[in-house]
Amino acid sequence: MKKTYGVVLIGCGHIGKAHISDIYFREEIDIIGVVDLQPELAKAFAKRFGAKEWSTDYRDFLNRPDVDIVIIATYVATHLSILRECLAAGKHVLCEKPIASSLEEGEEFYHLVKSHPECRVQVAHILRYNETYRRAAQMIHDGMIGEVRLIRMAQNHHIMNRERYATLLRDCPPIVDCGVHYVDVIRWFTGMDIVTLSGVGCRIGDVAPEDTYNYGLLTMQLENGASAFYEAAWADTTASSNLKEFIGDKGRIRLVLQEYRFQDHEEGDLIEYYDAVENVYHTINIRSKYKNMWGQLQGLIRSIETGVETFPTIDDVYIAFRLALLGDQAIKEEKFVNLRSDRELLD
Ligand SMILES: NC(=O)c1ccc[n+]([C@@H]2O[C@H](COP(=O)([O-])OP(=O)(O)OC[C@H]3O[C@@H](n4cnc5c(N)ncnc54)[C@H](O)[C@@H]3O)[C@@H](O)[C@H]2O)c1
Structure with missing residues (x-):
């Protein structure tokens, strides 16, 4: 790994905690911000995991140059809309599964990822x-x-x-x-x-x-x-x-x-x-x-640095969905x- 990656976590619930607790202390990772609709959760995560800032609105972080990777750990119904904005802002994404809850949204998710090869998108098939x-x-x-x-x-x-x-x-x-x-x-x-x-x-x-x-x-x-x-x-x-x-x-x-x-x-x-x-x-x-979140994030970083496909590929993720x-x-x-x-x- 060549640099330090600025990371924002959106969603400070069950799986958000599994993500951040395995990455916040890594030398290569700088937790720029944590976001949750529930302010007390975002605030507590910021304190516990050393995030520089917290917010209830993820848009506060999307246009910042110090943010490289966004982790989407919210409910499935929100994955597509957040992904759309992350890609528009040129951010790499680690998104929780499933990609969507309907066929239409899943199709859009898949095509968005395919049409933004400059941004790497890893879907969290943690196994x-x-x-x-x-x-x-x-x-x-x-x-x-x-x-x-x-x-x-x-x-x-x-x-x-x-x-x-x-x-x-x-x-x-x-x-x-x-x-x-x-x-x-x-x-x-x-x-x-x-x-x-x-x-x-x-x-x-x-x-x-x-x-x-x-x-x-x-x-x-x-x-x-x-x-x-x-x-x-x-x-x-x-x-x-x-x-x-x-x-x-x-x-x-x-x-x-x-x-x-x-x-x-x-x-x-x-x-x-x-x-x-x-x-x-x-x-x-x-x-x-069981949930090797750091290994998974390293997989995304490898894909960012070398251009290799994510593991699993977005095609395999989409077929599974x-x-x-x-x-x-x-x-x-x-x-x-x-x-x-x-x-x-x-x-
Ligand atoms: N990979 C795995 O093994 C695994 C395990 C559990 C859950 N998940 C997935 O993770 C996702 C979240 O599940 P969970 O169990 O962590 O739920 P959760 O209820 O514990 O946490 C979700 C959090 O997201 C927040 N949130 C929702 N919408 C938001 C928004 N627009 N902006 C900011 N914060 C928002 C909620 O306030 C909540 O705190 C689901 O897609 C679920 O399928 C994956």
């Missing part, structure tokens, strides 16, 4: 920067489980902060909000297209608006005929659970995150690997930070979506 996920991806790419035949994933939350989840659910259900991560994981790990989507969903309790659902089960097929599912709930009565399992014709990988380990918690995340050819079980401990929206539509309209290739969604 791409998680060491445990990266190792599992490498193991699969190296053929350690053979051809992937089945992917089983679940991420259910027992909600303890109703207000936050009620706000998130007004914009999109968890099958879209978190689902963009996991359809991206499927494509990243396997290098294959997702070609069918279907599913079911329901309301549990009253935290979700009446026209949507807070439990979804998305079922998918990959281009080689492999099956995959992703299950997501945000409800008062669901238990927290996490399943990430990748099954091939020569073996199996299961990820057990540190917080879900029953023992040896201090050793970090666990990759359980079954090598069916040798009939041997391996356990691999990985000291991994479109697939998650199609999954949502399949659940709401009880239909089966069939694609020749998921890359056709870029046209």
